[in-house]
Amino acid sequence: MVDWKSEKYDVAVIGTGVVGAAVARAVTLAGASVIVLEKATDILDGASKGNSAILHTGFDAPDLSLEQRFVRRGQQLYLDLRNSLNLPLLETGALVAAWTEPEEARLEAVLELAEKNGVRAELVASGEVQAREPNISSGVRAAVLIPGEHIIDPWSPPLAYLTQAQANGATVLFDAEVLAGKFDGKAWTLKLPGGAVSARATVNCAGLYGDTVDQRLAGKTAFQIRPRKGQFVVFDKAASKLFTTTILPVPKHRTKGIVVCRTIFGNVLVGPTAEEQEQRSYATVDRETLARLVQEAVRIMPALAGMPVTATYAGLRPATQESDYQLKKHAGLNLLTLGGIRSTGLSAALGLGEYAAQIVCEILDGLTEISAPAITPVPNIAEHRKRNWDDPGSGEIVCHCELVTRGEIESALASALPSRNLGGLKRRTRACMGQCQGFHCTARIAEITGPHFGQKLASGVAHE
Ligand SMILES: Cc1cc2nc3c(=O)[nH]c(=O)nc-3n(C[C@H](O)[C@H](O)[C@H](O)COP(=O)(O)OP(=O)(O)OC[C@H]3O[C@@H](n4cnc5c(N)ncnc54)[C@H](O)[C@@H]3O)c2cc1C
Structure with missing residues (x-):
């Protein structure tokens, strides 16, 4: 076991959400000695533990936004990496469905933005939508088909990224909240409940606490986290036989809206809501909202009426006062913050990891990429792929x-x-x-x- 108190690391990564996990992997493979600090007892204790698990294409991300850039790159890297790490992909595609005349009028803009973002998209008439998905409500007027929007899962990708980081030399500490930090011009000393860690550079991937960590380390923060809750209803596995394609609403400015999609575990998901709240550490569900979600799912897919509900849950997005990701290189501090990764971090994580590795290589001279990294596939938990029952x-x-x-x-x-x-x-x-x-x-x-x-x-x- 490494004595982390006496070790001098190249990089400290704060947080084991999907972003921290991807950053730890990329920075480790770039040749840095890495310590990952997580305040919880296990990985994925924040925003990353509850999401819709769509591997987004970035078709609807604002043109030239950081979100658009990193979702596109993150998706590509996921598709390149998934076989070696045994990660799932349920190839569903998505339909952005218009239910009203004004929504139908906005489809042209959806198409244009997708094309601008380099994402394949096509307009489909009501009849074609119903031919593709016979159980969708006949109220659908038209849709934009995005063939590249697929489903993954929230948990095995970050587990895989961090496992690979660890197998290639990273140290991961739990119950290790970064309470304070000091940069002496050469290295950070990060104060933890049980000691201190030394690292030449620090990457803040603290998600819902990204602003708090910036305040603790840099003495200031350029953004404030405004947690945005999303509630979900999970329908029984029988529901997944009703359709294949993810059904998305026509996007609004603030949120992606309510989605009906399958999960890789063989269920059907409806959600999430978008509710502002102060509390950062937990998200509750309420009966009224869940009932509304079920109603919405049935409006879109009438055959879901009466379908048993298996579970409900809620997640918190690390939203900020801004609409884009908050990526900050703190001048003279060897500190990089990847903050405000609100609605698309599962898709963008590998792109953000690659970016963090580039910045770290600029800050720390002399890193040499690991030429033959250890490859560490994770166990499959997707229902449509082989599990290890024969072992x-x-x-x-x-x-x-x-x-x-x-x-x-x-x-x-x-x-x-x-x-x-x-x-x-x-x-x-x-x-x-x-x-x-x-x-x-x-x-x-x-x-x-x-x-x-x-x-x-x-x-x-x-x-x-
Ligand atoms: C309802 C909902 C639906 C979503 N749907 C999708 C989707 O379909 N597709 C998609 O791509 N994305 C989706 N997302 C977005 C995605 O889940 C987030 O972008 C992503 O989880 C953000 O990850 P993160 O690593 O930045 O933050 P987090 O997951 O919050 O990780 C931060 C970690 O840092 C730790 N930490 C905090 N402070 C400290 C400290 N001082 N010291 C040490 N550790 C600390 C925390 O314990 C936590 O583990 C959705 C999110 C929500 C909530």
């Missing part, structure tokens, strides 16, 4: 709703970046995420996980 060590099925085996749970507990709590185990394996939401399997899971969770070092300080 001799699979053992019994523990979660019968999502067909999760004892072997999969044990692997998640023993992996290079093991689950550190039940939430982390659910995200890595899908256990407890099905129709019974853990009613039948939680007791068995508790037996298997036994001594694994709730352990901290005796001193209670940051641990690897």
Whole structure:
């Protein structure tokens, strides 16, 4: 185990959301010695734990925006990388559907922006929409088809990025909140609850706390996080037989609007809402909004009426007072902030990682790219791809709703970046995420996980 207190790292990456994970990977592969600092007990504790999981093309991103640039690049890098890291892709395409005359009139602008952004798009008449998706409401007037908008999952990509960073030398610390920092002209000393870390450069990927971390390190922040909540309803797997293509609304200025799409886990998702809130650390759902979401889903896809709901959840976008990403190079401080990555970070992460690596290479002379990096595929959790049920060590099925085996749970507990709590185990394996939401399997899971969770070092300080 590396003694992180006495080590002098090239780069400290703050946060293990999808952005921090992608940055850690890219900077490590660029040849830097990296330490990743996460205040939570496991990865994905912020915005990245609950999203719609669409791998966006950037068709609707404002022309020349940072969001447009990094979503386009991030999507391309994901498609290039996914086979080597065993990451999923459900090729659905998307229809931007117009339901009213004014919406129909705006489709031409949607098409123009997509073309400007270099994304393939075509106008389809109502009849063609219905031929493609027979269960869509007959109220659809026309749509723009975006063949390249696909579905991935929120959890295995960041897990894969960070696992690969770690396999190539990065150190990952949990329960390691960056409380303060000082730059002496050569290196940062970052104060954690249980000690201090030294790094020549720092990348702030603190998501919902991006402004707080900038304030703590640079003494000022150029943006304020204004958390924007999105509630979701997850329909039963039977619903996924009703359609293939993601149904998007005609975009509005502030939000992408309510989407009806499939998930790679075989469910159907409707959401998210866009609700401003002060609270940054948790997001609740409410009955009235969920009922409205179900109503909206049924309006778009009438056959969803009466379909059982498997789960509900809410996520928080790290939105700011601005509409674009907040990427800041702090002059003279060897500090880069990747802030305000609000609605598209899952898609843009690899592009942002590549950018961060370029900046770090400019700041720190003499880094040499790793020529043959370790490749670390993650276990598949997508329903449409092969799971490891045939492995001799699979053992019994523990979660019968999502067909999760004892072997999969044990692997998640023993992996290079093991689950550190039940939430982390659910995200890595899908256990407890099905129709019974853990009613039948939680007791068995508790037996298997036994001594694994709730352990901290005796001193209670940051641990690897
Ligand atoms: C409702 C919703 C729907 C979305 N849909 C999509 C979609 O379909 N497609 C898409 O591409 N994107 C989507 N997104 C956007 C995407 O989820 C976000 O852009 C992305 O998760 C932002 O990741 P992040 O790493 O910047 O932040 P986070 O995930 O918040 O990660 C920041 C991490 O930093 C840690 N941290 C904070 N402060 C400190 C500190 N002081 N010290 C140490 N660690 C710290 C936190 O614990 C956290 O783990 C959606 C988001 C939401 C909420």
